[in-house]
Amino acid sequence: MQRRPRRNRASRALRDLSQENQVTANDLIFPLFLLEGKNQITEVSSMPGIHRLSIEPMLKEIEECMNLGIQAFDIFPVVDESYKDKMATKSHDTSFFYHQALKRVKEEFPEALVITDVAMDPYSSDGHDGIVENGQIINDATLEVLAQMAVAQAEMGIDMVGPSDMMDGRVGYLRDALDEAGFSNVGIMSYTAKYASSFYGPFRDALDSAPKFGDKKTYQMNPANRKEALIEAELDYIEGADVLMVKPAMVYLDIISDLKANYDLPIAAYNVSGEYSMIKAAGQKGWLDADRTRDETLLSIKRAGADMILTYFAKEFMLSQRTK
Ligand code: PBG
Numbered sequence: 001m002q003r004r005p006r007r008n009r010a011s012r013a014l015r016d017l018s019q020e021n022q023v024t025a026n027d028l029i030f031p032l033f034l035l036e037g038k039n040q041i042t043e044v045s046s047m048p049g050i051h052r053l054s055i056e057p058m059l060k061e062i063e064e065c066m067n068l069g070i071q072a073f074d075i076f077p078v079v080d081e082s083y084k085d086k087m088a089t090k091s092h093d094t095s096f097f098y099h100q101a102l103k104r105v106k107e108e109f110p111e112a113l114v115i116t117d118v119a120m121d122p123y124s125s126d127g128h129d130g131i132v133e134n135g136q137i138i139n140d141a142t143l144e145v146l147a148q149m150a151v152a153q154a155e156m157g158i159d160m161v162g163p164s165d166m167m168d169g170r171v172g173y174l175r176d177a178l179d180e181a182g183f184s185n186v187g188i189m190s191y192t193a194k195y196a197s198s199f200y201g202p203f204r205d206a207l208d209s210a211p212k213f214g215d216k217k218t219y220q221m222n223p224a225n226r227k228e229a230l231i232e233a234e235l236d237y238i239e240g241a242d243v244l245m246v247k248p249a250m251v252y253l254d255i256i257s258d259l260k261a262n263y264d265l266p267i268a269a270y271n272v273s274g275e276y277s278m279i280k281a282a283g284q285k286g287w288l289d290a291d292r293t294r295d296e297t298l299l300s301i302k303r304a305g306a307d308m309i310l311t312y313f314a315k316e317f318m319l320s321q322r323t324k
Helices: 005-009 012-017 055-067 097-108 139-155 170-180 198-207 228-239 250-262 273-284 290-304 314-322
Strands: 028-034 041-043 051-053 072-077 113-118 131-133 136-138 160-163 187-194 243-247 267-271 308-311
Touching: 005 012, 028 055, 028 097, 028 314, 051 055, 055 072, 055 097, 055 314, 072 097, 072 198, 097 113, 097 139, 113 139, 131 139, 136 139, 139 160, 139 170, 160 170, 170 187, 170 228, 187 228, 187 250, 198 273, 228 243, 228 250, 243 250, 250 267, 250 290, 267 290, 273 290, 290 308, 290 314, 308 314
Parallel strands: 028 051, 028 072, 028 308, 072 113, 113 160, 160 187, 187 243, 243 267, 267 308
Antiparallel strands: 041 051, 131 136
């Protein structure tokens, strides 16, 4: 035998030297759930180890993460039902606790990259990402609400908006709105290929943001489709997105790989709530080694072509690296 691939696997040193991919702090974005109030901390029951935090504990959490090397955070608000309405008014009210918290975070940690979500669902009494009229999600009228939301967030000093709503034309619309408001430096991380997935369940528990009727299949993509992701990517590219995202990640590695192969923009992957919970639950039952499964999962997302990974594992992954 001339070729013996096993030779390069013979020792830890050789395995490390020939390793093609690695996950480091530079790849990670940590999603955080913000609560209103003072010193509030509640665990998300379907996401063991993940807590909703009010601003003070969140600042502490961000500081700890920064000390571990994590530089990027995506902050989602937990909005009380009493604030929700059909037009998601609170989403662009800069006196709202979410906006004030974003401002605090950027004041305390100017070097942290703060990303926000642009979609109506956490603020909408219908629980949908767009305006609902007669049971339909109205595309074009929604764009104006999204634009107001993005500009209000930008006014708080955040670095990047993440439109997760899947309305047609939103990236270009947001780009124009941000530019006109003087925020040409605020980036757009577009949820380019966001699928209508059951893996978002625990996130909707965390935010209490599940749709009040129906599902999101008229705007989020059909999990059966691969080529359609290239249509979305092309539009986002033309409309000015800075980062293209695939979501979920684990069961959409082919899509990550396709976008990486076809676009020169950085590719993000969202390792979503259900993907986190699944591994945690199996670990708790003793059915899987959750730590090794986590590491393998993050690596697979990187290997598929993601330049950055939004993951609830970010902090524990970095903590585990410390002890290695
Ligand atoms: C809001 C939004 C969702 C997620 C991120 N932004 C939920 C949804 O679209 O229903 C899911 C994230 C996760 O599951 O971790 N549009």
